[in-house]
Amino acid sequence: MSAHVPTLLLVNILITATLALCLGLVARRGRGDGLFHWGLGLSAHSLAYVLILLRGQADAWISMVLANVLLLSGMALVQEGLYQFLQRPVPRLRIWLPVALAAVAFGLLRERMEARVVLLALLILAQLLQIVRAMLQDWDRTPGRGKAFVLAGLALPGLGLALRAGVTLGGGMNVQSMVDPHPLQTLTFGLVAVSMMLASFGYVIMVKERADARNHELAFTDALTGLHNRRHMQQALAQHLALTRRTAMPLSLLLLDMDHFKHINDRHGHLEGDRVLRAIAQCLRGWLRTQDIAGRWGGEEFIALLPATDAAGARALAERLRTAVQDCTFTTADGQRLPLSVSIGGHTLEPGNPAGIDSLIGTADRALYQAKNDGRNRVEFGSPIDATILVATNACQVSV
Ligand SMILES: Nc1nc2c(ncn2[C@@H]2O[C@H](COP(=O)(O)OP(=O)(O)OP(=O)(O)O)[C@@H](O)[C@H]2O)c(=O)[nH]1
Numbered sequence: 001m002s003a004h005v006p007t008l009l010l011v012n013i014l015i016t017a018t019l020a021l022c023l024g025l026v027a028r029r030g031r032g033d034g035l036f037h038w039g040l041g042l043s044a045h046s047l048a049y050v051l052i053l054l055r056g057q058a059d060a061w062i063s064m065v066l067a068n069v070l071l072l073s074g075m076a077l078v079q080e081g082l083y084q085f086l087q088r089p090v091p092r093l094r095i096w097l098p099v100a101l102a103a104v105a106f107g108l109l110r111e112r113m114e115a116r117v118v119l120l121a122l123l124i125l126a127q128l129l130q131i132v133r134a135m136l137q138d139w140d141r142t143p144g145r146g147k148a149f150v151l152a153g154l155a156l157p158g159l160g161l162a163l164r165a166g167v168t169l170g171g172g173m174n175v176q177s178m179v180d181p182h183p184l185q186t187l188t189f190g191l192v193a194v195s196m197m198l199a200s201f202g203y204v205i206m207v208k209e210r211a212d213a214r215n216h217e218l219a220f221t222d223a224l225t226g227l228h229n230r231r232h233m234q235q236a237l238a239q240h241l242a243l244t245r246r247t248a249m250p251l252s253l254l255l256l257d258m259d260h261f262k263h264i265n266d267r268h269g270h271l272e273g274d275r276v277l278r279a280i281a282q283c284l285r286g287w288l289r290t291q292d293i294a295g296r297w298g299g300e301e302f303i304a305l306l307p308a309t310d311a312a313g314a315r316a317l318a319e320r321l322r323t324a325v326q327d328c329t330f331t332t333a334d335g336q337r338l339p340l341s342v343s344i345g346g347h348t349l350e351p352g353n354p355a356g357i358d359s360l361i362g363t364a365d366r367a368l369y370q371a372k373n374d375g376r377n378r379v380e381f382g383s384p385i386d387a388t389i390l391v392a393t394n395a396c397q398v399s400v
Pocket residue numbers: 224257258259260261262263265269270271272273274277298299300372376
């Protein structure tokens with residue numbers, strides 16, 4: 001099966017130019033997503049096909065040498081974009097070496113069609129392998145669906161070019177003829193059109209997937225402490241409450257409030273106050289178990305959700321947190337040591353308890369109020385705790 005090669009080339013020019021234009025409209029230099037360079041790469045490809053279309057009419061230096069150099073430059077620019085996206089240093093020498101080699105070699109091989117076909121296949125395959133290698137190295141950090149499209153899209157022309165080179169070497173057929181095209185010539189140009197669309201859409205999906213993940217992180221993270229924010233904690237609370245209703249697992253909640261924090265702000269300034277909040281967040285991260293979920297509830301108040309934790313376990317953990325903050329040696333920028341303490345209010349929902357979020361938080365909040373009223377730097381629980389639990393708690397305190 002052969003198609004009219006100039007028509008195929010025209011289709012390729014239209015596809016790559018349209019994609020380049022679209023990317024050019026949305027890309028911003030310096031945003032670190034590589035879209036700008038990817039768009040430049042597509043423009044280089046588009047121009048290369050224009051020059052290939054002029055084969056037979058324009059000078060061989062333009063329609064062969066410059067066209068092939070532009071094709072390889074397009075791939076080099078695509079690689080630059082990808083390295084920017086992966087936030088890795090761009091290995092310019094490695095990326096542009098095939099382009100420099102092509103400029104020299106294609107100039108020398110203008111009259112040797114077989115050598116040109118094989119060389120082009122080898123250089124493009126070398127570029128594709130570099131791209132695949134870079135993506136595999138960052139496999140876990142690269143968003144999922146988009147990268148599959150990019151890899152599939154880039155593999156297709158590699159396959160076409162390798163086949164073309166193999167047939168040229170094996171049978172010496174003229175796979176470059178425009179007048180009486182070899183089916184492989186048709187296949188290669190057809191594959192290039194599909195592959196550039198596939199890879200470019202894949203790349204845009206990759207950029208979008210990463211932006212979505214970042215936005216999600218920003219929407220659910222507290223900017224000052226890096227802990228989960230109130231919105232995330234409300235969602236986590238709802239999920240774990242539903243789980244507690246269906247399973248035989250208790251659920252505990254702690255509300256932690258810094259003592260006399262206004263005094264720290266007034267005396268040492270808000271920046272020091274912020275540093276204290278970060279130190280407390282760090283302390284929480286260090287002391288909670290991996291299944292526990294910690295967040296900033298607002299101002300100088302923190303929240304910890306303790307799944308599958310009964311009242312005794314929650315109280316022991318709360319005491320450990322209180323002691324850890326008390327023992328924390330916080331030093332201000334001008335070298336003063338600040339004593340810190342937190343009051344903690346807690347509550348535990350036993351399995352099957354139909355209480356809702358408001359009731360759980362309300363009870364913990366009342367316990368926190370009690371802890372403040374009773375002199376601060378204390379732990380209070382909303383649910384009654386029996387004598388055996390208290391003994392266990394005291395034992396924990398001693399071990400801390
Ligand atoms: N630096 C800093 N201060 C904050 C932030 N959010 C709230 N605050 C301050 O936290 C202080 C809270 O003061 P209060 O509610 O009176 O609480 P407190 O001084 O800790 O007193 P008690 O809770 O009764 O021990 C206020 O001065 C707020 O301005 C923040 O993000 N950074």
